[in-house]
Amino acid sequence: MTTDEELVARSRGGDLDSFNQLVVRWERPIYALAYRVIGREEEARDVAQETFLRAFRALGGFKGQAKFSSWLYRITLNLCRDWIRRERRTPVSQPPEGVDIIELAGETEPSESIEDLVSRRELGRAVARAMAMLPEEQRTAIILKEYHGLTFQEIADLLECPLSTVKTRLYQGLFVLRKQLSDAGVESVFGPAAERRLRADSA
Amino acid sequence: MCDKELLVGYLYDEVDAAERRTMESHLLACAECRGELKDLRGTRTRLAEWAPPTPELEFQMVRAPEAAASRGRRWSISPAWGLAAAAVLVLSVASAIANVEVKYGPDGLTVRTGALRASPAQPAPIPGAVSTQAIAAADDPRLRAELQAIALRIRDLEAGGNGARPVLTSAHAPATQPPSADVLRVVRQLISESESRQEQELARRLSQVLRDVEGLRRVDLDRVQRALAEMQGVTDTTIIRQQQIENHLLRVGQPK
Numbered sequence: 001m002t003t004d005e006e007l008v009a010r011s012r013g014g015d016l017d018s019f020n021q022l023v024v025r026w027e028r029p030i031y032a033l034a035y036r037v038i039g040r041e042e043e044a045r046d047v048a049q050e051t052f053l054r055a056f057r058a059l060g061g062f063k064g065q066a067k068f069s070s071w072l073y074r075i076t077l078n079l080c081r082d083w084i085r086r087e088r089r090t091p092v093s094q095p096p097e098g099v100d101i102i103e104l105a106g107e108t109e110p111s112e113s114i115e116d117l118v119s120r121r122e123l124g125r126a127v128a129r130a131m132a133m134l135p136e137e138q139r140t141a142i143i144l145k146e147y148h149g150l151t152f153q154e155i156a157d158l159l160e161c162p163l164s165t166v167k168t169r170l171y172q173g174l175f176v177l178r179k180q181l182s183d184a185g186v187e188s189v190f191g192p193a194a195e196r197r198l199r200a201d202s203a
Numbered sequence: 204m205c206d207k208e209l210l211v212g213y214l215y216d217e218v219d220a221a222e223r224r225t226m227e228s229h230l231l232a233c234a235e236c237r238g239e240l241k242d243l244r245g246t247r248t249r250l251a252e253w254a255p256p257t258p259e260l261e262f263q264m265v266r267a268p269e270a271a272a273s274r275g276r277r278w279s280i281s282p283a284w285g286l287a288a289a290a291v292l293v294l295s296v297a298s299a300i301a302n303v304e305v306k307y308g309p310d311g312l313t314v315r316t317g318a319l320r321a322s323p324a325q326p327a328p329i330p331g332a333v334s335t336q337a338i339a340a341a342d343d344p345r346l347r348a349e350l351q352a353i354a355l356r357i358r359d360l361e362a363g364g365n366g367a368r369p370v371l372t373s374a375h376a377p378a379t380q381p382p383s384a385d386v387l388r389v390v391r392q393l394i395s396e397s398e399s400r401q402e403q404e405l406a407r408r409l410s411q412v413l414r415d416v417e418g419l420r421r422v423d424l425d426r427v428q429r430a431l432a433e434m435q436g437v438t439d440t441t442i443i444r445q446q447q448i449e450n451h452l453l454r455v456g457q458p459k
Contacts, residue, residue, distance in 0.1 A: 027261075028260065031260055032255045048260070127249055167211045168207070
């Protein structure tokens with residue numbers, strides 16, 4: 001598989017197809033990042049698109065000091081910050097309202113009951129709400145660590161803060177989340193079923 | 204001593220061997236940290252449930268040279284000589300047009316008929332030696348005078364008429380008896396000589412225009428190449444493939 005570095009080099013030489021390959025490779029993670037930071041679907045889509053436009057225009061100045069993905073993430077986070085400041089309100093995630101039982105019936109795993117699945121959907125919403133209540137700095141650090149697998153050092157470089165600050169933000173964020181979720185009736189029990197699902201998700 | 208940063212590092216499995224040993228021996232001794240670690244792991248499994256929606260994305264960068272031109276960007280290309288190519292085509296078909304002025308300037312290509320004033324630099328029209336002889340050969344002096352008048356009228360029309368084909372109408376011809384076959388022959392000769400003079404003039408102007416167009420096309424191509432070189436590093440959502448546009452320019456610019 002062609003590396004990001006190779007595709008970037010070709011894009012800088014004017015090869016549009018190579019840049020589009022990079023877009024295809026990174027559009028989902030970029031969208032996911034924007035969505036979780038902002039909490040809005042349409043705006044996240046706009047931010048993702050704008051990220052690639054800016055990256056395209058600034059290709060001439062990107063000399064490969066950092067990873068291409070890190071560079072993209074930085075652009076996205078800046079755009080998200082700008083959006084949040086413009087809107088001047090904390091983002092509230094808007095998960096789909098209501099639960100379609102028929103749809104859910106097709107989604108259950110063999111060992112899972114409908115109740116479990118409904119709980120899972122509710123859980124997603126509860127997490128979204130809890131995350132939305134975190135301060136932007138903690139929320140961003142958790143998103144980068146939990147959903148994008150960045151190392152502490154990579155997060156520190158991206159957010160331009162010390163390594164220990166990253167760890168502190170993660171700890172404080174998780175601490176608050178645990179309390180929020182427990183208040184919302186979500187047990188943070190690390191049991192065998194949860195462990196299985198966690199392993200399956202990261203596979 | 205409960206080091207929360209170490210706890211987080213251990214939670215995410217980002218610790219070196221020494222840190223790991225420190226943490227694990229601490230956990231054996233500290234129930235609070237054991238409990239907290241278990242809670243944080245539970246929270247992490249909950250976080251894993253939060254998936255974003257999956258909309259249709261499929262962003263792609265596209266080439267749109269027409270869009271670039273219409274937005275009037277600095278490097279958009281609007282070759283004026285393209286019009287010249289079309290105009291040249293028109294001129295080459297209408298060979299009977301008299302008094303054609305062809306100009307290629309900053310405003311583009313202008314073609315005017317009938318508004319021409321003979322400039323000193325232009326070569327004099329070919330003297331109608333044959334027709335003079337033909338006129339002189341006419342026996343009747345009045346006929347001779349009429350033929351002269353016709354010849355002069357034709358010259359007039361070539362020099363500064365209204366651009367219409369110099370056709371002898373009854374309004375111009377002297378109102379005498381119906382012209383004889385000889386007269387008709389001479390008149391036809393006069394007309395055909397006039398036409399060939401005009402065609403030569405037109406051909407001369409056409410070749411001049413083509414030379415101008417060629418020069419301008421080269422200038423345009425230079426501009427294009429320079430603009431494209433500027434664009435190499437800094438681009439927008441539209442990109443123009445250099446080779447494509449050069450080929451297009453070369454195709455359109457071929458003289459017919």
